[in-house]
Amino acid sequence: MSTTHTAARQAMGRRTTVTLKIVMAVTGIIFLLFVLAHMYGNLKALSGQSAFDDYAHHLRVLGEPLLPYSGFLWIMRIGLIVSLVLHVWSALQLNRRNRGARSQKYVMKKSVTSTLSSRTMGWGGLALLLFIVFHILQFTTLTIEVGGSFDSPYDRLVAAFETWWLLAIYVLSMIALGMHLRHGVWSAVQTLGWSNRKRQPAIKATALVVALVVVVGFLVPPLAIAFGLV
Numbered sequence: 001m002s003t004t005h006t007a008a009r010q011a012m013g014r015r016t017t018v019t020l021k022i023v024m025a026v027t028g029i030i031f032l033l034f035v036l037a038h039m040y041g042n043l044k045a046l047s048g049q050s051a052f053d054d055y056a057h058h059l060r061v062l063g064e065p066l067l068p069y070s071g072f073l074w075i076m077r078i079g080l081i082v083s084l085v086l087h088v089w090s091a092l093q094l095n096r097r098n099r100g101a102r103s104q105k106y107v108m109k110k111s112v113t114s115t116l117s118s119r120t121m122g123w124g125g126l127a128l129l130l131f132i133v134f135h136i137l138q139f140t141t142l143t144i145e146v147g148g149s150f151d152s153p154y155d156r157l158v159a160a161f162e163t164w165w166l167l168a169i170y171v172l173s174m175i176a177l178g179m180h181l182r183h184g185v186w187s188a189v190q191t192l193g194w195s196n197r198k199r200q201p202a203i204k205a206t207a208l209v210v211a212l213v214v215v216v217g218f219l220v221p222p223l224a225i226a227f228g229l230v
C-alpha cells in the first residue's frame, strides 16, 4: 500500500473517531438535560400527593390540543431511544477502534488522567442500561409492581421506596449515574473543544458539581419516603 494511501486511510479513521465522539457528547448532553428535568420533576413528591400527581397528569396533557394525549411524552421517548441507541453504538465502535489501534497490551494500565469514574465508564454504562430497563418496567409499563398496585403515581412511588431492597437498587444506580456523569461531562467538554489547559480545574469542578446535584437531587425523594418524612 502506498504511503499516501495509508495516510489518507489514517486521516479518515481519525475523522470517524472524532465523529463518534461528537455523537457520544451530543447524545450525552441530551441525557443530561432529560435527567435534570426528571430530577426536578421528582422533587415535586416532597410537596405531597396532589403536587406530584398533578405534575404526572400535566406531562400527559402538555401541548394539547396541538398534540394528542401523551404526545409530548412520546416525542420525548422517541428522542431518548434514538439518543440511547446512538450513544451505546458509538461507545461500542470507539471501544473496538481503541482495541484495534493497540498493537500490544498496555504495560501501564493507569493513565495520568485516569480516575475511578473514567475507568468504570463501560461497566457503569452497562449497569445504567440495566437500571433503565428495570425502571421502565417498574414505573412506565407497571410490569414490576413493588409494594402494591396503585392508580396514583404518588402512591406507587411511596409504596416502592418503603421497600428497602428497591431503595438499595436506586441508591447504587444513582451513584453509578453520578460517576458516569462526572467523567461524561468532562469528556464531552473536551470533545466539543470547549476546553483548554487553563480551564481544566473549572471543568473538573463543574463536572463534579453536576454529578453531585443529580445524585443528591434524585435521592432526596426516595430517602425522604424511606425515612417517613413525606
Ligand code: HEM
Pocket: 035, 038, 042, 056, 059, 073, 077, 080, 132, 135, 136, 139, 140, 153, 157, 170, 174, 177, 218, 219, 221, 222
Ligand atoms: C431516584 C431516581 C428516580 C426516580 C425516583 C424516578 C422516578 C420515576 C417515575 C415515578 C417515573 C414515572 C413518571 C410518570 O409516569 O409520570 C419515571 C419515569 C421514567 N424515568 Fe425515572 N426516576 C429516577 C431516575 C431516573 C434516571 C436516572 C433515569 C435515566 C437515566 C430515568 C429515566 C426515566 C424514564 C426514561 C422514564 C419513562 C418516561 C416515560 O416514558 O413515561 N429515571 N421515573
